[in-house]
Amino acid sequence: xxxxxxxxxxxxxxxxxxxxxxxxxxxxxxxxxxxxxxxxxxxxxxxxxxxxxxxxxxxxxxxxxxxxxxxxxxxxxxxxxxxxxxxxxxxxxxxxxxxxxxxxxxxxxxxxxxxxxxxxxxxxxxxxxxxxxxxxx
Numbered sequence: 001x002x003x004x005x006x007x008x009x010x011x012x013x014x015x016x017x018x019x020x021x022x023x024x025x026x027x028x029x030x031x032x033x034x035x036x037x038x039x040x041x042x043x044x045x046x047x048x049x050x051x052x053x054x055x056x057x058x059x060x061x062x063x064x065x066x067x068x069x070x071x072x073x074x075x076x077x078x079x080x081x082x083x084x085x086x087x088x089x090x091x092x093x094x095x096x097x098x099x100x101x102x103x104x105x106x107x108x109x110x111x112x113x114x115x116x117x118x119x120x121x122x123x124x125x126x127x128x129x130x131x132x133x134x135x136x137x
Contacts, residue, residue, distance in 0.1 A: 003105070049073045081106055081118035086125060 004012070015035050025032045026043040036044040050072060057069045081102065088098040103114045121129075 046073070077106070078118050078120060081114060082120050085115070085119045086121060089129075 012035070019033075019035055019037075026034055026037075028034070028043060034043045038044055038048060053072055057071055060069045061067060084102055084105065085098075088102065099111055099115065102119075103111050106114050106118060108114045108118075
């Protein structure tokens, strides 16, 4: 089970309906029920997503000369973890309860993996937190 908001849930319902219409169930290592397929009706693998991201970055970098965007699907996990940690901190859900919640959402068995590897607060966020929480001497 994956918690999600109603908009995301609706998108997945549409994707699942399209898969049912497809009638072809791919089985990979005993797993089935995949949601994403390429133009040849083959299940998209991690390598396929990696290629999509590389092509997007290549097109972006071509249009924005001087920039060198490098984004992978895995970077999205880091971004999600960071954004969730910052939102939880802003809403007052930091501390052990919020940390455990984010650890569970990320599917990590260890708290340190979530916070030491995946959460990367920006300098701006840290500077704002310092202004907000550290008294001026």
